[in-house]
Amino acid sequence: MLIFKLAYRNIKGAGIRTWLNVVVLSLAFVLIIFSQGMIDGMNEQIITTMQDTEIGGGQYWHHLFDPYDQFTIEDGHGELPVKLQELVNKRLATPMLWVPGSIFPDRRVQAVVLKGIDVDQTIIQLPSDKLKINDKNIIPALIGTRMAKQTKLKIGDFVTARWRDKDGTFDATDVKIVHIMSTLAPRMDSQQIWLPISTLRQMIDGKGHATVLTLKKDIGPVPIVDKWIHRDLNYLLKEIRALIKSKRVSTLIFYGILFGMGLLAIFDTQVLAIFHRKKEIGTLMALGMGRWSVISLFTLEGSLHGVLAYLLGAIYGVPLLVYTSTTGIPLPEITDEMGIAMGSTLYTRYGIPVLLATMLILFLTVVFISFLPTKSIVKLKPTDALRGKMA
Amino acid sequence: MNRKIHVILTICFIFISAAIQANDLLNNPPTGATILKNIDNNLHVDKAITHTKMVIYRRNRINTIKAKTWISGKYNAFTEYLYPLREKGKKMLKLGDKLWTYIPEPSDRIITISGHMLRQSLMGSDLSYEDMMNNDPLTSQYNAKVIGLESLLNRECLVLELVAKLNGLSYERRKLWVDPSRWLPLKEELFAKSGKLLKRTVINEVFKVEGRWYPKKMTFKDMLSKGKGTEYHIESIEFKKNIPSHIFSKAALRK
Numbered sequence: 001m002l003i004f005k006l007a008y009r010n011i012k013g014a015g016i017r018t019w020l021n022v023v024v025l026s027l028a029f030v031l032i033i034f035s036q037g038m039i040d041g042m043n044e045q046i047i048t049t050m051q052d053t054e055i056g057g058g059q060y061w062h063h064l065f066d067p068y069d070q071f072t073i074e075d076g077h078g079e080l081p082v083k084l085q086e087l088v089n090k091r092l093a094t095p096m097l098w099v100p101g102s103i104f105p106d107r108r109v110q111a112v113v114l115k116g117i118d119v120d121q122t123i124i125q126l127p128s129d130k131l132k133i134n135d136k137n138i139i140p141a142l143i144g145t146r147m148a149k150q151t152k153l154k155i156g157d158f159v160t161a162r163w164r165d166k167d168g169t170f171d172a173t174d175v176k177i178v179h180i181m182s183t184l185a186p187r188m189d190s191q192q193i194w195l196p197i198s199t200l201r202q203m204i205d206g207k208g209h210a211t212v213l214t215l216k217k218d219i220g221p222v223p224i225v226d227k228w229i230h231r232d233l234n235y236l237l238k239e240i241r242a243l244i245k246s247k248r249v250s251t252l253i254f255y256g257i258l259f260g261m262g263l264l265a266i267f268d269t270q271v272l273a274i275f276h277r278k279k280e281i282g283t284l285m286a287l288g289m290g291r292w293s294v295i296s297l298f299t300l301e302g303s304l305h306g307v308l309a310y311l312l313g314a315i316y317g318v319p320l321l322v323y324t325s326t327t328g329i330p331l332p333e334i335t336d337e338m339g340i341a342m343g344s345t346l347y348t349r350y351g352i353p354v355l356l357a358t359m360l361i362l363f364l365t366v367v368f369i370s371f372l373p374t375k376s377i378v379k380l381k382p383t384d385a386l387r388g389k390m391a
Numbered sequence: 392m393n394r395k396i397h398v399i400l401t402i403c404f405i406f407i408s409a410a411i412q413a414n415d416l417l418n419n420p421p422t423g424a425t426i427l428k429n430i431d432n433n434l435h436v437d438k439a440i441t442h443t444k445m446v447i448y449r450r451n452r453i454n455t456i457k458a459k460t461w462i463s464g465k466y467n468a469f470t471e472y473l474y475p476l477r478e479k480g481k482k483m484l485k486l487g488d489k490l491w492t493y494i495p496e497p498s499d500r501i502i503t504i505s506g507h508m509l510r511q512s513l514m515g516s517d518l519s520y521e522d523m524m525n526n527d528p529l530t531s532q533y534n535a536k537v538i539g540l541e542s543l544l545n546r547e548c549l550v551l552e553l554v555a556k557l558n559g560l561s562y563e564r565r566k567l568w569v570d571p572s573r574w575l576p577l578k579e580e581l582f583a584k585s586g587k588l589l590k591r592t593v594i595n596e597v598f599k600v601e602g603r604w605y606p607k608k609m610t611f612k613d614m615l616s617k618g619k620g621t622e623y624h625i626e627s628i629e630f631k632k633n634i635p636s637h638i639f640s641k642a643a644l645r646k
Contacts, residue, residue: 074507104615107617109613160615162583168560169559169561169584171584171587172589173583173585173587
């Protein structure tokens with residue numbers, strides 16, 4: 001208790017120097033915790049959005065299809081095998097058909113992917129039911145807000161679409177925009193136009209054809225099927241997880257530098273304190289205080305910076321962290337243009353175990369840095385200390 | 392007076408001859424297959440060197456590309472681009488159904504154009520690589536039927552409707568306006584399966600080279616897009632030249 005009182009009195013006495021250290025440390029603490037929350041929030045938000053709007057509980061891809069190679073789209077579709085058709089019939093999966101083509105809004109050519117979707121599907125959040133219309137002479141089409149912006153198409157507009165059938169022969173027709181959807185997933189919006197899958201199958205003369213089969217969330221074990229490759233969530237989220245991991249590392253490096261500056265300030269303070277307070281150390285030792293008690297005193301002084309930094313950080317950090325996790329952080333448009341399914345607002349997420357672990361690691365680092373300069377006290381003789389000499 | 396009568400009689404004779412000829416063409420037209428065969432024969436080049444100019448009308452600018460091409464039969468061609476400066480030195484080699492392009496320094500790369508890349512536009516024009524690669528004679532791909540007679544560019548033309556006899560051709564239906572005295576398709580329209588007009592080619596000027604009529608200026612137009620299309624000018628053509636075989640090799644691309 002005596003050591004604690006002495007330590008508190010000493011850092012209080014250091015005045016502005018103490019507060020400068022505390023402010024820098026608190027800033028580092030808050031920013032590191034905030035960045036963790038931001039990355040975790042981003043991770044959770046992207047994965048949830050992708051599952052809801054794109055990948056469901058996993059997908060089957062036609063064996064010739066590779067979404068990253070547009071030249072595979074033309075041939076990367078085929079008839080669904082019986083086992084997969086059973087999943088569709090049980091409403092556990094929904095097929096999608098991709099056909100490369102062009103549209104001519106305002107008679108300007110634009111390359112697109114014509115995507116066919118079951119109008120009654122409920123597997124992903126896409127308003128496919130809007131494609132149900134009564135007029136059999138009209139081919140209904142659905143586009144996203146980004147696509148509408150790119151093409152200047154509006155609801156009710158007709159646009160010519162051109163594609164090749166499964167044998168490679170050109171075909172073209174006019175389709176009517178019946179709905180413009182707002183989706184968080186740019187990959188379900190840009191440069192694509194959605195049509196009823198039954199219509200698109202007729203258009204390419206490909207009865208029962210599909211490119212991708214999207215499974216219901218939490219579907220459980222799925223069958224192995226020849227020529228159709230099952231892509232689980234780990235595979236489909238691999239890239240986004242790698243992106244988030246790299247983002248986490250780069251963010252931590254940035255805030256780590258800030259934390260390092262705080263630690264350097266504490267280290268510097270400790271070294272200076274030991275140098276300036278040699279006579280005090282000698283007096284304490286002469287009065288009977290053990291070497292380890294003196295070391296504890298100085299370590300505690302340094303560590304108290306950490307405690308005060310947490311207290312100060314809590315004053316402005318807690319409201320900030322609560323605000324960002326409830327109201328969210330508005331994101332610039334560039335995140336949407338990058339094709340990341342995240343929406344316009346990012347909500348930070350703080351898991352209690354991660355939060356406590358982060359706080360503990362940061363505090364222990366402060367304690368360790370506070371302890372390091374005090375090692376020289378071990379070798380100090382009280383008589384030398386009283387004369388102001390170091391060993 | 393005699394002179395006036397002579398002129399009137401001459402004009403009448405020309406009109407009557409044209410009418411008789413038109414009537415004859417309409418009543419006894421050659422069969423579609425014969426017409427296609429004659430077109431194929433007329434346009435067939437055994438060996439030739441051509442200088443061409445392509446004028447591409449784009450939204451905001453006009454691009455002019457000049458090239459020299461060595462042709463050997465239907466299947467082999469070697470093109471060297473000469474103008475503009477940014478295209479100069481680019482080369483293209485066609486051997487059968489294979490196509491390579493060479494991009495000079497600093498890239499110094501030979502790119503194989505295959506599969507779906509053949510469907511891309513040729514240097515931003517209204518032509519695709521595939522359009523350029525289509526060597527097969529019309530007779531082997533389409534059944535043709537004469538459906539009428541129309542006057543085009545002051546020439547009486549037989550109008551032919553072509554329907555694909557093979558699966559997988561780019562265009563299921565075509566319509567040709569053929570000048571039967573020169574065996575040139577002065578106009579061609581390409582249709583989608585649905586019947587929608589996709590492309591139109593018009594021969595605007597012709598010239599006679601070594602006894603046969605050949606297109607001098609053609610206009611290709613993607614009918615679904617805005618714009619004036621792409622003009623293709625054959626500035627000169629020399630038939631039956633001895634062309635060394637090493638020209639038609641990949642090694643020639645880097646020379």
